Amino acid sequence: MSSPEATPGASPRALAAVGVAAALTPLNSTMIAVALPAMARDFGAAPSSVTVWVVTVYLIATIVLQMPAGAVADRIGYKPTLALGRWLFMGGAAAATFAPSIWFVIIGRLFMAAGGALMLPTAMALLRVIVPEARRPRAFGAMGAVMGGAAALGPALGGLIIARASWRVLFLVNLPLTVLSWWLQPSGFAADVRARVREHPFDWGGSALLGGSLVLVVLATRIAAPLAYAAVLGGLLLFAALIVQARSAPAPVLDFTLFREAPFVAGSAVIALQNLAMYALLVQVPFLFAGGSMSGSRFSVVVMAMTAMMAVTSPVGGRLAERIGSRITVLAGGVAGAVGVASLVPLSSMARAGAPISALHVAVPLVVVGLGLGLSTGPSQAAALSAIDPHRSGMASAAIATLRYIGAIVGTAILGLALSGDSSSLAGQQAALWCFAAAFVLSAVAALKFRAPR
Numbered sequence: 476m477s478s479p480e481a482t483p484g485a486s487p488r489a490l491a492a493v494g495v496a497a498a499l500t501p502l503n504s505t506m507i508a509v510a511l512p513a514m515a516r517d518f519g520a521a522p523s524s525v526t527v528w529v530v531t532v533y534l535i536a537t538i539v540l541q542m543p544a545g546a547v548a549d550r551i552g553y554k555p556t557l558a559l560g561r562w563l564f565m566g567g568a569a570a571a572t573f574a575p576s577i578w579f580v581i582i583g584r585l586f587m588a589a590g591g592a593l594m595l596p597t598a599m600a601l602l603r604v605i606v607p608e609a610r611r612p613r614a615f616g617a618m619g620a621v622m623g624g625a626a627a628l629g630p631a632l633g634g635l636i637i638a639r640a641s642w643r644v645l646f647l648v649n650l651p652l653t654v655l656s657w658w659l660q661p662s663g664f665a666a667d668v669r670a671r672v673r674e675h676p677f678d679w680g681g682s683a684l685l686g687g688s689l690v691l692v693v694l695a696t697r698i699a700a701p702l703a704y705a706a707v708l709g710g711l712l713l714f715a716a717l718i719v720q721a722r723s724a725p726a727p728v729l730d731f732t733l734f735r736e737a738p739f740v741a742g743s744a745v746i747a748l749q750n751l752a753m754y755a756l757l758v759q760v761p762f763l764f765a766g767g768s769m770s771g772s773r774f775s776v777v778v779m780a781m782t783a784m785m786a787v788t789s790p791v792g793g794r795l796a797e798r799i800g801s802r803i804t805v806l807a808g809g810v811a812g813a814v815g816v817a818s819l820v821p822l823s824s825m826a827r828a829g830a831p832i833s834a835l836h837v838a839v840p841l842v843v844v845g846l847g848l849g850l851s852t853g854p855s856q857a858a859a860l861s862a863i864d865p866h867r868s869g870m871a872s873a874a875i876a877t878l879r880y881i882g883a884i885v886g887t888a889i890l891g892l893a894l895s896g897d898s899s900s901l902a903g904q905q906a907a908l909w910c911f912a913a914a915f916v917l918s919a920v921a922a923l924k925f926r927a928p929r
Contacts, residue, residue, distance in 0.1 A: 489605070492659035494618055496557060497598035498625035499564060499652060500537065500591035505629030507533075510642035517642070518577040528581050535693050536588035538880045539686040544589075545596040545873025546678065546728045549866060553604070556597045556869070561653050564590030568649035583646065596876050600868035603860040611861060612801060616793025616853025620786045623852070627782035675725035681717055682728045688713035692881070696888045733863060733871055741924035742859025743875050745805055745851055747882035748918040752816060752911035753848060755886030756781065756841070763819070763904050764826050764837055780838040784845025785852070793853035801854035802925040809919025812847030815840045816912040820905050827901050847915060851922075858925045886911070 507529060515525040548556040567586025574580045599618070606614045636644050691710035695703045721727040734740050757778055796804040818840035826832045856875065863871040893907035894900055 486661060488659050489661050490602075490614065490617070492656050492661075493557075493598045493601055494621040495652060495656035495659065496561065496594045497618060498621050499649060499656075500595050501622050501626035502629050502632075502652075503587060503591070503649065504533070504537075505626050506633040506645055507629075509630060509633040509637050510645050513637060513642045514577070514580065518580075520577050525577065528577070529584055531693075531697065532581060533584045533588045534880075535690055536585050537592050538689050538693060538877060540589055540592035541596055541873045541877050541880075542685055542728055542870070543682045544592040545600070545869040545871070545876075546682075546726075547593070548597045548600055548869030548873075550677070553597050553601045553869065556593055557601070558657075560590045560593030560597065561657060562590070563587070563593065565650055565653045566590075568646045568653070571646040572643050572650075574643075587649070596869055596873035599856070599860070599872035599876070603863075603868040603872065604865050608857075608861050609797065611857035612796035612804075612854045613790065613793035614853070615856040615860075616789040616791070616796075616849075619792075619849070619852030619856070620789035623782055623789065623848075624786040627779055627786065678724050678726055678728040681720055681724055684713050684717040684720060685729060688717065689877070689881075693884060696884055696891070728870075729874065730867065730870060733867065733874060736862040737924045738862035738926050739859045739871065741921040742855040742857075742862075743878050744921040745809070745855035745918040746859075746875055747878040748914040748921070749809075749812060749848055749851055750879045750882035751886035751889070752812065752914045753781070753785075753844070753886075754883035755890045755907065755911055756816070756844065758887055759890055759904065759907060760819075760837065760841070763823050763908075764832060777834050777838045777841060781841035781845040781848075784842045785848040788846050788849025789852045792850035793857070795850065796854035796857070800925075801858045802922055804854045805851045805858075805922035805925065806919045808847040808850030809915050809917075809922060810847070811850065812844050812915035813912045813919070815843030815845075815847060816908055816915060818843065820908050823901060823904055823908070851918065854925075855922070862926070886914075 511525050511529065512522060514520075514529070515522040518525075544556070544560075563586050567583040567588075567590060569583070570586065571580045571583030574583060599615075602611065602614050602618060632648075633645055636642075636648070688710045691706045691713065695706035695710065698706065717729065718731065721729060721731055760778055792804055792808065819837070822832060822836060822840070859875060860868060860871055889910050890907045893903040893910070895903060
């Protein structure tokens, strides 16, 4: 593979093409929620079963397929892998758009998940190899803004479409977006980025062990004890088997030698820990201040304050890291996130005591959390991937993306354990908040392992 600095693919148009492709997965993770009641009504299905099959299956497939997709990208090349992901995504969106039954929607979502699993880590790997190291924090910061903005925009865009058209348009809109990503891609895009020749066969056994482990962990968060404990134990056993199997596999789907690089471990930890806190807060805040003067629409605005601030400040975090270094930038982001979450604790006590708490009171701490997330996103991703051999960028990007999802799953699980089925428990709510503040503190500590500026 040639030097990234020599690659002509790092033009604004090329970066836009990669950004649109990467944004499709988070957009479709959140946009579908508003369409579930209409979908269930049209097909005469139970809303709960539609939620399980349309939402949960998509989530599980995305998580499970990312690591194999990263390994495939390293084998056949990032440009063809991105193209394959687009074809699968468009095929799935078309199948769901014209689905005669709910099962065609589910199949379409599975193809979309497979396409997204190929596109997302490949997009990150492409940034790693086409953008010079000095400018990577800015590039990854912009990518974080695009993905965060897509996730935040999803429910609003979905609601707008449902109010004016059929739920099928939610899937149909993905077709022009995918075509736009293809059209933006320059003809010479990543022309000198070659796939690494692999003389060993693909690691099907490792992929099965990793996939089974991740499926069990995800299911554990959606079923009751004692089956949940059994699922966690089964997932851990399969992961232990994966570690043993990877030692003898000539080309493992997950090469654990990645984790010998301290900056990669640190960057991955920052992303996982901060996503743990962020996604749990998205679920927790409406429960935390329920019963006050805020309506459902105000809750939406308040929660969006965090994601909007993250989207706005992610490019700023990248530029700042180029000036003062990723270590100090992410350290500041972790501290800001911890302060923002900790500020919600006294507010929750005041709300429970009957004090008037406005949307602005809640929005300010969440804006501070969003600032911390924005400062950290680009520099941590850049620091992690810059420590890895470019030929393993696909695998490394997929590992980071998987850890991001696992962080979100663990965060919501912590929230569930803290509440123990009682969302009105103030002590449980505040215990969860302190856990999420601690996650930000740990992310700041992890940033100390980043390489110092050269």
